Amino acid sequence: MIQQLSIFVQNEVGSVAKVTAILKSNNINLRAIASFDTPEFAILRIVVDQPERAKAVLTEGGFAVTVSEAIAVELEDKPGVLHDLLQVIADAGFGVNYIYSIVIRSGKVPLIILNTDNLEGSKSVLKEKGYSVAEQEDVVL
Amino acid sequence: MIWAKEETLTRQEMSDLQFNRLKETLNRIYEKVPAYREKMNQAGVACEDIKDLDDLAKLPFTMKQDLRDNYPFGLFTAPKKDLVRIHASSGTTGKPTVVGYTKNDMDLWTECVSRIACMGGASSDDVAQISFGYGMFTGALGLHYGLENIGASVVPASSGNTQKQIMYMEDFEATLLVATPSYALHIGEIAKEMGKKLNIKIGLFGGEGMTEPMREEMYKLFGREMKVTQNYGMSELIGPGVSGECLELCGMHINEDHFIPEIINPDTGEVLAAGEKGELVVTCITKEALPLIRYRTGDITRLFYEPCKCGRTTVRMENLSGRSDDMLIIRGVNVFPSQIEEVLLKIPQIGAHYEILVDRKNHMDTMEISVELADESLLDSYAKLGELEKKIKFDLRTVLGLDAMIKLVGPRSLKRFEGKARRVTDLRK
Numbered sequence: 151m152i153q154q155l156s157i158f159v160q161n162e163v164g165s166v167a168k169v170t171a172i173l174k175s176n177n178i179n180l181r182a183i184a185s186f187d188t189p190e191f192a193i194l195r196i197v198v199d200q201p202e203r204a205k206a207v208l209t210e211g212g213f214a215v216t217v218s219e220a221i222a223v224e225l226e227d228k229p230g231v232l233h234d235l236l237q238v239i240a241d242a243g244f245g246v247n248y249i250y251s252i253v254i255r256s257g258k259v260p261l262i263i264l265n266t267d268n269l270e271g272s273k274s275v276l277k278e279k280g281y282s283v284a285e286q287e288d289v290v291l
Numbered sequence: 292m293i294w295a296k297e298e299t300l301t302r303q304e305m306s307d308l309q310f311n312r313l314k315e316t317l318n319r320i321y322e323k324v325p326a327y328r329e330k331m332n333q334a335g336v337a338c339e340d341i342k343d344l345d346d347l348a349k350l351p352f353t354m355k356q357d358l359r360d361n362y363p364f365g366l367f368t369a370p371k372k373d374l375v376r377i378h379a380s381s382g383t384t385g386k387p388t389v390v391g392y393t394k395n396d397m398d399l400w401t402e403c404v405s406r407i408a409c410m411g412g413a414s415s416d417d418v419a420q421i422s423f424g425y426g427m428f429t430g431a432l433g434l435h436y437g438l439e440n441i442g443a444s445v446v447p448a449s450s451g452n453t454q455k456q457i458m459y460m461e462d463f464e465a466t467l468l469v470a471t472p473s474y475a476l477h478i479g480e481i482a483k484e485m486g487k488k489l490n491i492k493i494g495l496f497g498g499e500g501m502t503e504p505m506r507e508e509m510y511k512l513f514g515r516e517m518k519v520t521q522n523y524g525m526s527e528l529i530g531p532g533v534s535g536e537c538l539e540l541c542g543m544h545i546n547e548d549h550f551i552p553e554i555i556n557p558d559t560g561e562v563l564a565a566g567e568k569g570e571l572v573v574t575c576i577t578k579e580a581l582p583l584i585r586y587r588t589g590d591i592t593r594l595f596y597e598p599c600k601c602g603r604t605t606v607r608m609e610n611l612s613g614r615s616d617d618m619l620i621i622r623g624v625n626v627f628p629s630q631i632e633e634v635l636l637k638i639p640q641i642g643a644h645y646e647i648l649v650d651r652k653n654h655m656d657t658m659e660i661s662v663e664l665a666d667e668s669l670l671d672s673y674a675k676l677g678e679l680e681k682k683i684k685f686d687l688r689t690v691l692g693l694d695a696m697i698k699l700v701g702p703r704s705l706k707r708f709e710g711k712a713r714r715v716t717d718l719r720k
Contacts, residue, residue: 156670158701191699193670212703216667247672 151219151273152286153201154263157194158214159185166194172211178204181289182263184250197222197252197263199290221273222252222261222284232262235281242275244268252289261289294409294441295402297548298603302596305604309551310344312576317341317350320582323368326361327353327584347551347574348562353583355388358527363389369580379427380526380625390429390526393579397436403532403546404437410537410544410601411495411520415442418463422470422478423498423623424450424692429530430498430623434469437532443467450474453481460489467493471623472501472509472521476654479512489513497522497531498623499656500611508654521610527586528573534608539600542607549577552606553585554594568593571608589618619649619717621656624693628715631660631695634686640666640679644705650718659696660687663705 182197252261330351379387423431522535534543557570575582642663669675
């Protein structure tokens, strides 16, 4: 499992930039980011190298932040691999809440970040099927 | 037509009638309502000290708080078994303001509303659709009984489901509409969108003030020949039926054989001369169950005693120009910011600060309440945040009887105040 931060951002000009400004000034490295065009506010999800410290500085900066777990899975870069992975989860009867990804990992394959309605269950079925499920230290470098 | 002979008395006849009724009512209250008796004793005034109408100014005021302090029936002068109707209006502290009617009060109420309906041009030929919300609110049933009494055919449509309302109006050939001005405009607009030509010739509007631009909008939507009047009342006094505009549109005639109006300086309590602007204070002189002496309405207006071109001699009150406190009227419902605060403060997932934005869109009042998210664990999913919004809306609806839009904002993002908080922005003004 990896740690992700969920941050409440209002639909205003510069609101995401305020988050990144705080991360930058504290020298925290972003590994992944996901945000979608919702009408009034958004939950910005990020993966960083120092999640607890990022939470502390963002909270101090006036943001509502929570740290939670997500599954990160290594995927080869070829057609159909994401489908195969999602089929494993679907066959196990779990629902996917959202997906985003970490693309830049020096010399390593990308990671897909998943949230499902059963994190532990999803993780074990994926491991059973031979997927490489990453831990927090795998996203730091 | 003029419904009652009391609407055309000479000033002397009216004063004599008022004084006799005041004396009788005051004696009854002194005998039966300990809370008001105590007020009179503290003020050092006895029933015998009231020797003419000007002496009314010697009597202590009754405030909305007195009704709450004596919840539910403490200010009543009739035994509970004599009540035939009980209504309640929303209050700031969670306890509503309770009002009650004896059989005679119901007759008197019906009489007062009948006069107002006639003033606005209604007659037994009308099919009257009542689009006020029925329930504890006095507006709908008050107009309902008055209009039935003059022989109109009443359609108790209540509020909401606008397209069905329009279908009834069309199919029943409704000629008269009772609604808040904002809801009437909304109905008119939806009818226009649906391509329906309604036959509404009379509008009896109330529950909230109607500005002249709104009246002009009514003419545009319902036709220039429409008779557009507004009327005034409040549950504590009787409900609708205290006063109403005649077709001369020069203020609202007060049924002063039942309600004595005064205008006071809201800060000092001093009675102001006719024509001066101040807070309206009303004394009920005929009611059996709940006659209030010098009730502070909080409404700012002026009084005109000159006889009207319509033939009535009753005093007229100017259309309202504001309130002496912070009450909001939203879609005809009284809303106190403190009621909203009370609801919000009971929800731990949000912070203690809030902002209320009131506006008018498509002629309907809207209320948006911004609250700060305080529980980070809800950020797991949009669904959890959605649940929180739903809960806030539901709790507000339970207390206010009104839907509000909720805007969730980040912690510490709302304005903070060092002195008196100004949390309400009313863009309708």
